[in-house]
Amino acid sequence: MNTADTNKVVGKPLNRVDGHLKVTGGARYSAEFPVAKLAYGVTIQSIIAKGKIAQIDTKAAERLPGVLAVITHLNAPKAFGDKGGGRKLQVLQDNIVLYSGQHIGVVVADTFERAMHAASLVQVSYEEEKPTLNMRENLAKAYFPKGKIPRNESPDSSVGNVTQGLADAAVRVEQIYTTPVENHNPMEPHATIAVWQGDQLLLYDATQGIFQAQEKVAGVLGIPPENVRTMSYYVGGGFGCKGSAWSHVPLAAMAARQVKRPVKLVLGRIQMYGPVGFRPETIQQVSLGATREGKLTALRHSGTSQTSTFDEFIEPVAKSARMIYACPNIETSHRLVQLDTGTPTFMRAPGEASGSFALESAMDELAYALNIDPVELRLRNYAEVDPSKGLPWSSKSLRECYILGAERFGWRKRNPKPRSMRDGNYLIGWGMATATHPTNRSPASAIAQIMADGTAVVRTGSQDIGTGTYTVMTQVAAEALGIPVEKIRIELGDTNLPETPVSGGSQTAASVGSSVHLAGTQARSKLMQLALADEKSPLYGSNVEDVIAENGSLFLKNKSSASETYGAILARHKMKMIEARADAKPGEEKEKYSMHSFGAQFAEVRVNPDSGEVRVTRWVGTFGVGRLLNAKTANSQLVGGIVYGIGMALMEHTVMDPNLGRVVNHDLAEYHVPVNADVPAIEVLFVDERDPHVNPLGIKGIGEIGITGTAAAIANAVYHATGKRIRDLPITLDKLL
DSSP: OBOHHHHOOTBSOOOOTTHHHHHHTOSOOGGGOOOTTOEEEEEEEOSSSSEEEEEEEOHHHHHSTTEEEEEOTTTOOOOOOSOSSSSOOOOSSSSEEOSTTOEEEEEEESSHHHHHHHHHHOEEEEEEOOOOOOSGGGGGGOBOOSSOBTTTBOSOEEESOHHHHHHHOSEEEEEEEEEOOBOOOOSSOOEEEEEEETTEEEEEEOOSOHHHHHHHHHHHHTSOGGGEEEEOSOOSOOTTGGGSOOTHHHHHHHHHHHHTSOEEEEOOTGGGSSTTOOBOOEEEEEEEEEOTTSOEEEEEEEEEEEEESSSOOOOOTTTGGGTSBOOSOEEEEEEEEEESSOOOOOOSSTTHHHHHHHHHHHHHHHHHHHTOOHHHHHHHTBOSBOTTTOOBBSOOOHHHHHHHHHHHHTGGGOOOSTTOOEETTEEEEEEEEEEEEEOOOOOEEEEEEEETTSOEEEEOOOOOOSSOHHHHHHHHHHHHHTOOGGGEEEEOSBTTSOOOOOSOTTOHHHHHHHHHHHHHHHHHHHHHHHHHTOTTSTTTTOOGGGEEEETTEEEETTEEEEEEEHHHHHHHTTOSEEEEEEEEOOOSHHHHOBOEEEEEEEEEEEEOTTTOOEEEEEEEEEEEOBOOSBHHHHHHHHHHHHHHHHHHHHTOOOOBOTTTOOBSSOSTTTSOOOOGGGOOOEEEEEOOOOOSSSSTTOBOOOTTGGGTTHHHHHHHHHHHHHSOOOOBSSOOGGGTO
16 A cells, blocks of 8 residues: 555645644643642752852741742752663752752742742852862863763774874864853743642653653652653753753652642743753864875864763764764764863754864865865765765765755855955855764654544654654654544653653654654554455455555545545444554664765855954755655754854853853843844755665654754854954954954
């Protein structure tokens, strides 16, 4: 039976199925669920970076009308450690202060305003110790990580002999590139409502991973995971910070159990800086060696990043260097420096975003040193196989991305000489860079039900973090089931549904989509078998390959009059529905192929030579990312990633007080992110790419590749415009004057 050729639902620019709910306020986010007798929690945060709480006076807060509890390390219920994976949490078990902004208490009151006021009355005195806050001053203490980088790879890698490769090179580039701490700043802050129903806990939580939050909170509370139900129907952005359950989530549950009422705990914007992760500072050294003809002889990429003193997070900045260019000698390494800060975490394209800035800037420097066009240099070092693994690509369209992007951008018109292109007084610069991100997939499950009324319901855990998961899963289900999209309902965001992975690593579409596709095809197959075995069916005795499913009906290829609806088949068998559950997981394909998405970024900047102001004025991004599930949401994802990269290149920088460890630009007035005036018209083009190996649907994932290469393309364009090479992000006007 075939549906793909007849329905052609997947790939269409379908409007978001949840769009009406969102614009009318019907889409409920985690802080918006109506709960009876709801109380409000507000956390108290440490104002020092290291030391101990000497005394904490809660009497004034406790005397206020409406205050239900003030919970500190002096009266907090016992927690059961840091089971359940993820980050190590601080849940009021002792008086130790590990970083500024650490939650050291929770005030619960009958109104939010009373809880806020009460929290302001709590007096805390500290035994303060001198914190270690500056990574650059402590590089001598850098250590080899205890853990692995993503996909269980070693922090260090080596192919060939890089020292010899550099010695043999006719031209070398060896430079240091740095990126600062950055914060995620999703529109929706972290938010949790905790409701106890006997020994059962219900969490409405703003999370990118409902099952991970379930496991973590259960571990902290010492209860079985099945006693925790986590729900997250809509997430107002996460970008990685909501990929882990942070301290405030179990604290909300502990507070609700203590006051015997549901508790809502929403972090304020200022509280989003410190206790819920950030992109760590990085210092990267890139060494490139090449022949006069531009063939790489050596590539070394070393990265040092910060982590906390009590946990470990590795920013895998050098991972892409292992596979992106053909080179006989490649060496990568990662080191960590412990600081008295919160633990860093995933931030959109963790490792690849920061790492591509360094590597792609170095490639641009090499192009100038060799007097070779930057696109041509990359083509001369095009990797036909993965140089680190020796594996063929499952698919690769990077060459086509270079060619298409350069043509659309008009790259041939570029005068390569710095400061050679002008528009009046303004300096014009053109830059480009390669984009890449690994293709990831994890086990996922789904249930598909075909109902007697001709509709279908598909249930799968997952969560829609704003990327359009409801919409693309509707399209996948429609194609698999042979039912129109308007007759399909997708249920997500509940741990009572089949298990799925965290929405991170650009893996949701590939993982969940594979399970939805499999469940849908199995449900459709069950229904078809009913018809083919039923003497009363006009399809009775037909061959499977002759049957087509379309628009909620089955019919024969060469005899469309021999057909019947799904509803008629179920009614004749007195069945309310037919159901199939599918568990989809990766196979051995990762051992046979190297799987990555690729792209090329082309940027134009306009620089005011008098003020140093940089404006991005034009953008073309071309991508080979496998099969698109929805042309409209795919374009939106890539544009969003590029906008994120513009912020990374030109403005984002979390500033910390060097003595107190406090973030001083802890709001959207002082932490600058791109606004409409900062973003040009962005053109995104897709190379048609078919990948039969990566997963059943040929999906590669698109949530993160858009930011990779973006900062480097801008930095390279700025050099072309000004002749000044900026190796320290962000590129602010003071660095150009």
